[in-house]
Structures are given as C-alpha cells and as structure tokens.
Amino acid sequence: MSMIVVTGATGTVGSKIVTGLRERGESVRALLRNPAEAPAEWDGGVEKAAADFSDPASLDAALAGADVVYLLVAVHPDMADHERNVIDAAVRTGRRPRVVLHAAAGVEQRPAGVRFVASHVAGLDHLRASGLPWTVIAPNGFYQNFLGMAQSVRAGRLAVPGGEGAVSYVDARDVAAAAVEVLATEGHEGAVHTLTGPAALTHDALAEQLGAVAGRTVHYTAVAPDAALAGMLDAGWDPWRAEGMVELYGLYAAGHASAVSPDVEKLTGRAARSFAEFAAEHAGAFAD
Numbered sequence: 001m002s003m004i005v006v007t008g009a010t011g012t013v014g015s016k017i018v019t020g021l022r023e024r025g026e027s028v029r030a031l032l033r034n035p036a037e038a039p040a041e042w043d044g045g046v047e048k049a050a051a052d053f054s055d056p057a058s059l060d061a062a063l064a065g066a067d068v069v070y071l072l073v074a075v076h077p078d079m080a081d082h083e084r085n086v087i088d089a090a091v092r093t094g095r096r097p098r099v100v101l102h103a104a105a106g107v108e109q110r111p112a113g114v115r116f117v118a119s120h121v122a123g124l125d126h127l128r129a130s131g132l133p134w135t136v137i138a139p140n141g142f143y144q145n146f147l148g149m150a151q152s153v154r155a156g157r158l159a160v161p162g163g164e165g166a167v168s169y170v171d172a173r174d175v176a177a178a179a180v181e182v183l184a185t186e187g188h189e190g191a192v193h194t195l196t197g198p199a200a201l202t203h204d205a206l207a208e209q210l211g212a213v214a215g216r217t218v219h220y221t222a223v224a225p226d227a228a229l230a231g232m233l234d235a236g237w238d239p240w241r242a243e244g245m246v247e248l249y250g251l252y253a254a255g256h257a258s259a260v261s262p263d264v265e266k267l268t269g270r271a272a273r274s275f276a277e278f279a280a281e282h283a284g285a286f287a288d
Helices: 014-023 056-063 079-092 115-130 143-154 172-184 203-214 225-234 239-253 263-268 275-281
Strands: 003-006 027-032 046-050 068-071 098-102 134-139 157-160 192-195 219-222
Touching: 003 014, 014 027, 014 172, 046 056, 056 079, 068 079, 068 172, 079 098, 079 115, 098 115, 098 172, 115 134, 115 239, 134 172, 143 157, 143 203, 143 275, 157 203, 172 192, 172 263, 192 263, 203 219, 203 275, 225 239
Parallel strands: 003 027, 003 068, 027 046, 068 098, 098 134, 134 192, 157 219
Antiparallel strands: none
C-alpha cells in the first residue's frame, strides 16, 4: 500500500483530506508542527509526524518512505520557500514520490501583482524542474471564508473590495474530495485540476443569497482597496497577508476569477456544491 504524506494537515482542506484518505483505507502520514494538536476526528491509523517547513532535516524525516505527497502550505511571507523546501526533501528521498501541489485557480495564467498566486507559480516552476511526477490542485476561493464575515452578514452587510467581478467560489469540502481522488488514484500526472463551484457570482448576488438564509436584506458594499487594507490593519492583520488579500480581491474585481471548471464533478463523480446550498447549511451562522 502506498504511503501518502499530507502537509498542511490540520487546515480547512488538509484535515478533511486526511479523513477522506483514511475512509478509503489509505496509509496516511500527517505533517504537523505539533502532533499533539491533531484533530480529534482522525482515527488511530493516521501517522503523525512533527515537521517544520523551514527545517529541511525535519522534512527529510517526515517524507521518508513517501510515495505521494500533498503539498499544502499556509499563507505566509515565506510560502514559496516552504513549497520549495518540501519539493527538495521529496527529491532527496530518492523514491520519486508524486507531488500534488495545492496552488490556486489561475496559477497557469500567472497573474501579475498577486503575491499568493505568485508564490504558487514559483512552487510549480520548481516542481516542474525537479523531475518528480506532479499534479496541481488549483481551487478558487472557499465558501467557508464567508463564515468569517458572519457577524457583518447578521448586521445586514457584506463589505469586501471585490468590485463588480463575479467569482466561482468553491466549497472546501469539494476541494478535499477532489484531492483525495487525485492522491488515491493514478492517471493525474502533469494535470492541473482547477476547482470551482458550479457558477460565478458577483458579491451582490452572494449578498442576496446570504440574505435569503439570514432572513434580512444583506447589502453589498464594494470597499475601496485602500480602505479595505486600512480596515484589515486596524483589525490586527499581518501587513503582508492584508496586502495580499487586497491584491487577491483586485483579481476578483477585475473578473479574472470567474471561469467555471467541471473538474470537481469529473474527479468526484458529483456536482460541485452551490453557494446557495452552503449558505442554507450554515444558516445558523448567518441569522440571529
């Protein structure tokens, strides 16, 4: 049986990937900074390995014996280096494990001025040059991000610097299910799977759908980028991350995140969840 190593294993997507792989009976090693923080829902068959993306020796130990590696790093100023460090450790195993890079929708188009995507572009370039077999999972923004805006929605507001552009947001659970399929099966080498929801929606439309489950009118305000940045900084955001979020919303506002891909259904055998489904499922978070 293949050993599948999952980095970023405690995050929104990574934790679901670990669970999904175990449900299929796969051998899974989860990389964590602190193994004591493993999610409670993981079963005893998950091997937990302590590793730090900035510590090559820890990565060498954690990737030993790996057949497949899911490479998912957190948003961080050093995220491009972190991806390169995992790829280099995979090379040093001498086993030529297949690396599945968790990037972002649009990575192939190499948009200028969006640091998060640029980091993934650098990681993909390094992966292609490594000689390892590779696959890319490239999701759009997650529906789950709207849960962080629930307090504002309950007050009847959705305020982000998204302009009038439509975005094909996707459910993180669909991303995890697609990733599990790619990790557990063959035939994906050299593929870039772009993962989106079933439709591209403007933030006006998203506000309307949130209002439908919240039981009130939710007004969308297209915040100016400078004002959005100031608000994030006032809220205590790290400047690098805050600036990156404004850049990403600029991509959304320009309409460059509106393409709809069939890859979720192709990989999982079922249609991607709609935003309306997600909102209804989480109505309790958006309503008083």
